[in-house]
Amino acid sequence: MNVYEVAITEPFQKFYEKVIQFLPSFLTSMFILIVGFVLGFLLKGLLSRFFRVIGLDRVSERSGVIELLKKGGVTEPFSSLLSRVIGWITIVIFAGISMSALQIPTVERLLERFLLYLPNIFVAGLILLFGYLLGNFFGRAALIASVNAGVRFSNLIGKSVKYLILILSATMALEQLGIGKGTIVIAFAIIFGGIVLALAVSFGLGGRDLAKEYLEKKVRCEEKKDEISHL
Amino acid sequence: MANSVFRKDVQTRIDEIREADILVGIPSYNNAGTIGHVVRAVQAGFAKYFPDKKCVLVNSDGGSTDGTMDIVRNTAIEDFQSVLLHHRVSPLFKLTMPYHGIPGKGSAFRAIFEIADALNVKACAVVDSDLRSITPEWIELLLKPVLEGGFDYVAPLYHRHKYDGTITNSIVYPLTRALYGKRIRQPIGGDFGFSGRLAKFYLTKDVWETDVARFGIDIWMTTTAIANGFKICQSFLGAKIHDPKDPGADLSAMLFQVASSTFDLMETYTHVWRGINASGPVPAFGFQYAVGLEPVSVNLDRMLERFRLGVRELRGIWKEFLPPGTIAFLDKAGDLKKEEFNMPEEVWVEIMYSFATAAHKKIMNREHLLKSLTPLYIGRTASFVIETWSSDAREVEEKIERLCRVFEEKKVFLLERWD
Known part of the structure; x- marks a missing residue:
């Protein structure tokens, strides 16, 4: 065996063998990926038409989903949005399968960890979605109730309720994802406690005169009441 | 749907009475201050205008804590000569009971309809328990059109202060009139007469878990009667003077319940109101006269x-x-x-x-x-x-x-x- 064979030919030979060994997996992987893309786009187009035919846009408009999307800045029809999401989910699934077809241990391990983590992402997404829905719902309820009660800073009350629920849901979502587990809960508790304390102090000090005036009015019945019987 | 089960004592009383000609229902909730007068007016009305009929007075109570039900049980007219009457031929039956279901006027009415159905009455009336201006003549005016005129539903006509009944004046009356073409001036007046047949019809409807069980009952009764082709009229009752409605209820809740019931009925009866493009008068009974009304303060x-x-x-x-x-x-x-x-x-x-x-x-x-x-x-x-x-x-x-x-x-x- 001469130096030329050991230093040059052998590595190339080994490399060539590895490439030949790897090539079927690579081609399979590419094929799966291409199938995924084709299937994803095909599904997107077909489902978009199907959803339009069954009147999904009308149903979503009635159920308030469109209102929610508009608030989030999405103006696309729900049928098209849903079909696009399903299409991309298909592509991502096929991409995962194609990566696993490469049979590279590191990629397989990463993929396995990613797949095990996926439910957490799904649950966190659900928490955020419900948080957003509840935040809007209770924010609007608080706004209307305080306007009807004649509270001047109704807008502030409505927004506070909405953002508190959003922050709470974001905290829960991060907790679910395992990001800064204890820290976030403690931070939330500190911020929430701080807000309540700040409000108590500011109302106590700043609103002293207002409260006095209000109580005096109520106790002395200074405010002229309506006797209108609405019914 | 009539699916309420009466309490044992109420069922026993119904079994004792068996059948009746007339029933007047009084829904109540903490109306100790006014209900005595209403009960006396109803009793005098029975004695004066329906002496030969078997009459039943039903008090459907929402759990009063001020002794409202005791007042109903113990109130009686001792001297019928004060209403120019010498004797009463038929006995008067009185039933006082708490109702079940969602707290509200509608649930109280449901119990009254069920008793009317159980006793197979010919004519019913309901009157509010907070009335201060009710007279025995109201009973005659609400029931006679049903018993003698063949009407199924008698809506009230009152003189009210110009700022009394503003939801009626600005929403319910104009909207009901425009939608269903009937000029019923007080569609949510609260005091109505109706036939036993209509009471049975009301019970076939499954609405008792909705706003109808609360303040929505009045507009529901009126619209259901109009939209289903029942024979309708109005009776002039004079002045309506009453205590303020449920002091605990805020305006937005009242407005929500009335508007929600009205809009629900628009859904149910779209096929009825869609084709109507004009309104017509509804027969009115009773001698109209001017009345003095208490001033209303407005801020x-x-x-x-x-x-x-x-x-x-x-x-x-x-x-x-x-x-x-x-x-x-x-x-x-x-x-x-x-x-x-x-x-x-x-x-x-x-x-x-x-x-x-x-x-x-x-x-x-x-x-x-x-x-x-x-x-x-x-x-x-x-x-x-x-x-x-x-x-x-x-x-x-x-x-x-x-x-x-x-x-x-x-x-x-x-x-x-x-x-």
Whole structure:
């Protein structure tokens, strides 16, 4: 065996063998990926038409989903949005399968960890979605109730309720994802406690005169009441 | 659906009575101050106008803690000569019981309908327990059209203070009239007469878990009777003077329950109101006379303040379904001074029809939608108060008549947006 064979030919030979060994997996992987893309786009187009035919846009408009999307800045029809999401989910699934077809241990391990983590992402997404829905719902309820009660800073009350629920849901979502587990809960508790304390102090000090005036009015019945019987 | 089970003592009493000709129901909740007078008036009415009929008085109570039910049990007219009567031929039966279900007037009425059904009565009437102006003649006027005139539903006609019954005057009367074509002046008056046949019909409807169980019952009874072709009339009862309605109930909750029931009925009876484009009178009984009414105090500044607050804070919600022209009007009206403030009939009608359409299309949570109507209703009431400050009863009635005509003329606005 001469130096030329050991230093040059052998590595190339080994490399060539590895490439030949790897090539079927690579081609399979590419094929799966291409199938995924084709299937994803095909599904997107077909489902978009199907959803339009069954009147999904009308149903979503009635159920308030469109209102929610508009608030989030999405103006696309729900049928098209849903079909696009399903299409991309298909592509991502096929991409995962194609990566696993490469049979590279590191990629397989990463993929396995990613797949095990996926439910957490799904649950966190659900928490955020419900948080957003509840935040809007209770924010609007608080706004209307305080306007009807004649509270001047109704807008502030409505927004506070909405953002508190959003922050709470974001905290829960991060907790679910395992990001800064204890820290976030403690931070939330500190911020929430701080807000309540700040409000108590500011109302106590700043609103002293207002409260006095209000109580005096109520106790002395200074405010002229309506006797209108609405019914 | 009639699925209530009576308490054992009530069932025993029903078994004892077996059958009756007439039933008068009084729903109550902490009305100890006024119910004694109402019970006496009903008893005198029975004795004076229906001495040969088997009469039943039912008190359906919502769990009063002030002894309302005891007052009903113990109240009796000792001296019938005071009502120019020497003796009573048939006995009077009295039933007092707490009702079951959602707390509210509608649940109380349901129990009354069920007893009417169980006793197979020919004619029924319901009267509010907070009335201070009820007389024995009310019983005659509510029941005789059913017993002798062949009518199924008798709506009340009263003289009320111009600022009394503002939800009736600005929403329920004009809207019911424009939709169903019947000029029933007090569709949610609270005191009605109806046939046993209609009571049975009411019980076939499954509405007792909705707002009908609360303040929505009155408009539901009236609309159900109209839309299902029952024979309807009105009886003039004189003045309506009563204690303020349920002091615990706030305006937005009352308005929500009435508007929600009205809009629900619009869904149920779309096929009925869609084809109606004019209204006609409804037969009226009773001798009409002028009455003196107690003054009503109004805090106009506070009303305008509430309206302006609503325009400032709820504009974003209204913008989703009110026409751009109405929004532009509200923006301007929010800046007007008290002396200049006015909300024309046309604007108010567009607002009401837009809310009805928005509720129909479910563009947002119904409670949010209808509770956001409160500041607009207060604005319209303030405008009405300003416009009629020095008007007499006749001029006020003309003003309401004008509003009704606008509701009828603009019905096409509703129809265009409904589908």
